[in-house]
Amino acid sequence: MRRPRLIRDLEAALGRRWVLHEPEDLLVYEYDATIERSLPEAVVLPSTTAKVAAAVQIARGHGVPVTARGSGTGLSGGAIPCEGGVVIVTTRMNRILRIDPENRLAVVQPGVINLHVSEAAAPHGLYYAPDPSSQKACSIGGNVAENAGGPHCLRYGSTTNHVLGLEAVLADGTIVRVGGETGEAAGYDVTGVIVGSEGTLCIVTEVTVRLLPRPESTVTLLAVFDRVRQASEVVSTVIGRGILPAALEMIDGNTMRAVEPFVNAGYPPDAEAALLIEVEGLREETEEQARSVRSICEELGAREVRIGLSPPERERLWAGRKGALGALGRLAPSYYILDGVVPRTRLPDVLDGVYEACKRKGMPVANVFHAGDGNLHPNLMFDERQPDATERVLELGEEIMRLCLDAGGSITGEHGVGYEKRDYMPLSFTDDDLQVMARLKTAFGTADGFNPGKIFPTSKGCGEVSSRMRKAIAKIGEDAYV
Amino acid sequence: MATTESIEKELASIAGRREVRKPSTDLSVDGFAPTAVVRPAGYDRAASVLAWANERGLAVIPLGGRGHVGRGNLPARYDIALDMTALDKVVEFEPGDLTITVQAGMTVAGLRKTTAASGLLSPFDPWAPDGATVGGMIAAGVAGPARISLGTPRDFTIGLRVATADGRISRAGGKVVKNVSGYDLCKLYSRSMGTLGVILEASIKLQPLPRSQETVILDFDSPKDACVLANRAYTAGLNLHAVVLSRSEASWQLALHLAGSKAGVERSRQEILRQVMAVEGDANARDIAGSTDVALSLSTLPSRLPSLLGEMSEAFPAAQIAAYPTVAICNLSGEAAAIDISLVQGVAAAHRASCVVERCPPDTKAHLDVFGDAIPGLDLMRRIKQTWDPNGTLSPGRGPGRL
Numbered sequence: 001m002r003r004p005r006l007i008r009d010l011e012a013a014l015g016r017r018w019v020l021h022e023p024e025d026l027l028v029y030e031y032d033a034t035i036e037r038s039l040p041e042a043v044v045l046p047s048t049t050a051k052v053a054a055a056v057q058i059a060r061g062h063g064v065p066v067t068a069r070g071s072g073t074g075l076s077g078g079a080i081p082c083e084g085g086v087v088i089v090t091t092r093m094n095r096i097l098r099i100d101p102e103n104r105l106a107v108v109q110p111g112v113i114n115l116h117v118s119e120a121a122a123p124h125g126l127y128y129a130p131d132p133s134s135q136k137a138c139s140i141g142g143n144v145a146e147n148a149g150g151p152h153c154l155r156y157g158s159t160t161n162h163v164l165g166l167e168a169v170l171a172d173g174t175i176v177r178v179g180g181e182t183g184e185a186a187g188y189d190v191t192g193v194i195v196g197s198e199g200t201l202c203i204v205t206e207v208t209v210r211l212l213p214r215p216e217s218t219v220t221l222l223a224v225f226d227r228v229r230q231a232s233e234v235v236s237t238v239i240g241r242g243i244l245p246a247a248l249e250m251i252d253g254n255t256m257r258a259v260e261p262f263v264n265a266g267y268p269p270d271a272e273a274a275l276l277i278e279v280e281g282l283r284e285e286t287e288e289q290a291r292s293v294r295s296i297c298e299e300l301g302a303r304e305v306r307i308g309l310s311p312p313e314r315e316r317l318w319a320g321r322k323g324a325l326g327a328l329g330r331l332a333p334s335y336y337i338l339d340g341v342v343p344r345t346r347l348p349d350v351l352d353g354v355y356e357a358c359k360r361k362g363m364p365v366a367n368v369f370h371a372g373d374g375n376l377h378p379n380l381m382f383d384e385r386q387p388d389a390t391e392r393v394l395e396l397g398e399e400i401m402r403l404c405l406d407a408g409g410s411i412t413g414e415h416g417v418g419y420e421k422r423d424y425m426p427l428s429f430t431d432d433d434l435q436v437m438a439r440l441k442t443a444f445g446t447a448d449g450f451n452p453g454k455i456f457p458t459s460k461g462c463g464e465v466s467s468r469m470r471k472a473i474a475k476i477g478e479d480a481y482v
Numbered sequence: 483m484a485t486t487e488s489i490e491k492e493l494a495s496i497a498g499r500r501e502v503r504k505p506s507t508d509l510s511v512d513g514f515a516p517t518a519v520v521r522p523a524g525y526d527r528a529a530s531v532l533a534w535a536n537e538r539g540l541a542v543i544p545l546g547g548r549g550h551v552g553r554g555n556l557p558a559r560y561d562i563a564l565d566m567t568a569l570d571k572v573v574e575f576e577p578g579d580l581t582i583t584v585q586a587g588m589t590v591a592g593l594r595k596t597t598a599a600s601g602l603l604s605p606f607d608p609w610a611p612d613g614a615t616v617g618g619m620i621a622a623g624v625a626g627p628a629r630i631s632l633g634t635p636r637d638f639t640i641g642l643r644v645a646t647a648d649g650r651i652s653r654a655g656g657k658v659v660k661n662v663s664g665y666d667l668c669k670l671y672s673r674s675m676g677t678l679g680v681i682l683e684a685s686i687k688l689q690p691l692p693r694s695q696e697t698v699i700l701d702f703d704s705p706k707d708a709c710v711l712a713n714r715a716y717t718a719g720l721n722l723h724a725v726v727l728s729r730s731e732a733s734w735q736l737a738l739h740l741a742g743s744k745a746g747v748e749r750s751r752q753e754i755l756r757q758v759m760a761v762e763g764d765a766n767a768r769d770i771a772g773s774t775d776v777a778l779s780l781s782t783l784p785s786r787l788p789s790l791l792g793e794m795s796e797a798f799p800a801a802q803i804a805a806y807p808t809v810a811i812c813n814l815s816g817e818a819a820a821i822d823i824s825l826v827q828g829v830a831a832a833h834r835a836s837c838v839v840e841r842c843p844p845d846t847k848a849h850l851d852v853f854g855d856a857i858p859g860l861d862l863m864r865r866i867k868q869t870w871d872p873n874g875t876l877s878p879g880r881g882p883g884r885l
Contacts, residue, residue, distance in 0.1 A: 099787075102783075102784060104784070145660045149660055149662075155636065159635070161637055171845070177858045178859035178862065179859075180858060181783060182783060182836070183634075184809070185781075186857050187858075187859065187863050188866060188881070189672060190670075190859045191669075192666060192672075193637055193666055195666065195669075197664050197665055213718070216718070216719045242690035281719060282720070282745075282749055283721060285742060286747040286751050305521075341659075341660050341661060371659075394483055408656075409658050410656045410660075410661040410662075412661070422821075428664075430653065430655075432650045433653050436646060439870060440667075441870045442869045
């Protein structure tokens, strides 16, 4: 349904240039890094908080839902618009407002790219710790919405552990500030519930983040194994011996074989797993920990352990991990990235289960993931032109989610629920759990104004998108991120 | 109005006769005594008591070790004390996962013993671990000098089971260290002072126990130098486990607790000593002691802390001052006569510091909001309280803005 009055009102408030409504302009905004699509009625690109508030009020006045969007790299469909809704894109709100080195914090607009915060803080010996693999492209606003993670969450925690305060626009257009600069704000931790709320409670327009001092020393180890199980046992042994690495990533054989021709990481063609283990801290400590990690790897059957000390050496070891998903894109026309978490000690069994299930369904799978956190990312590789491929991918996805839950885990560790996993929520939570959660929407006065149809299994307002899920496992760009 | 006897009788039919007790003064809150006390032995019973009280229009205050019961505003009403200390079991502990799930009434001392036996460190850092309960620490959001390395309860609480005022038991988060399924209500219940729900069970992220530990105590003439040193040590990545700066008679004493590998601790100690002449010792300067009448906690930015400390020191010569320099928190405590709360609030405001009254006599409390008068987002907090507890059953009045 066309709404010329909505467009006119938005143009009056934001300027014609920053309101998109022609079908060819809207196409770019119908998807994120997941598999679903839905065309909005209009896309607006505000430059200030006041303009975000104006757009929210106008959309509300017309009874149209609003979806906030950062860089569109999300992996759970969080930024997929509601059919006929308004998308508020934050890419023009991309200023770093302040770096305060003495107090180790930064105040940024939501459209600022994650990596840019660390780059701006670097001259002061500081950095922003959360590092999703898409950090060259993803925005801080999107990170806040999804409570984004990354390889170094293992030691430093997710986005929520680094956000001190927020400015946000509520569903009625009110601008609020919560938290502060100290992380010790009085009263309820409203900041803590906004982080990870996937754009369903408010639109974040300014973020105050904590910066950490750069560690004195970083050592990266790459250990190669003949069997996946050996690698996953190393994971629990390292942590069991009191070493908490900064990052502990696993790359399986399928991934290594896909990456090798492009990255020349030196992975042996017959190896079945590699671990990337990074330790950080004082020189004395990283040396000692690296020695311990190396001997654990060797004890448990590593055929080779490489150590990187200098930044170029370390980058070489990381190259295979970072280039993994791009390379996987060459193995199959499409792939579907899953995100599940299990308690660390269950990793070996659950991984076996994942391979077994994929084998049973005849679906090639490549696992490249945050092993230290127990955060799995199986990539299912398929060809959507085959008649039953989509069905099989979805069935397998659900089976793997159930494996994670049966092991005491979670259906998402860092990608969010979004559209993609809302129907798995009842597997994880009771009706009571979900009803109490939904109270937050009432408290924020959101109703279906912000990003309806996300997180919660009931498909109010956006049912047409969900019904597409089954047919829509279409192209996923090679640049999808984990 | 129901009589005490009838309330006790109704309670006994819900929670079991053995779990209902005579009210005693030691469960009073800010001088208010409950009409009845119930000490539930199961989650369902705790929830049933809430549902019943909610129906009857009675006010319930959940209590743990009561070590931080002085936090929060004056209760508006107080009928039933919900003593959570019978729920004190370990629910699930797999050391290799670096997580543990325990019932809310478990003491921090008990938790420490359990985790330490497996080489793991419990992240709670209370003044008195024997009395403090896990549920109470989370609900009051208590953290001590080790917050620099361990964070506060909101950082390491990964899952909660909670009973809400309507008697519903619900779960938020889970048992794994990384989890973004649904709203993170763990954050909301943490430091909500029992005004939104009663914590029944908590899943906690643990850390490996450090292999080596050492405390270095340094004396400074001015708080500024001490703050500079502490922040330098932090940004240099030295192995600081806990840091506290306290005023003694003539000087300022900085206690740096170092933890990590033997080599890391030794290197950290040397780096610190290279910068200053130091006296080493076992002295363990800690959080503000629990015996004084009045305690306040001021939170500012590291850059503003030295002048805040200087001014506090001058204005309150008879008070105890203890600060966490790297996170810029200043704790002030003493006898009521020595501390004029409105004066502290004034100094705090001048330094753009938030100021929370952690403890004060009830008659003083009656005249102030202990969380301060300018709480960012208070309107949202009010709406949250209204949605979670429309009848005002849970710890009414004790929350921010007297919610």
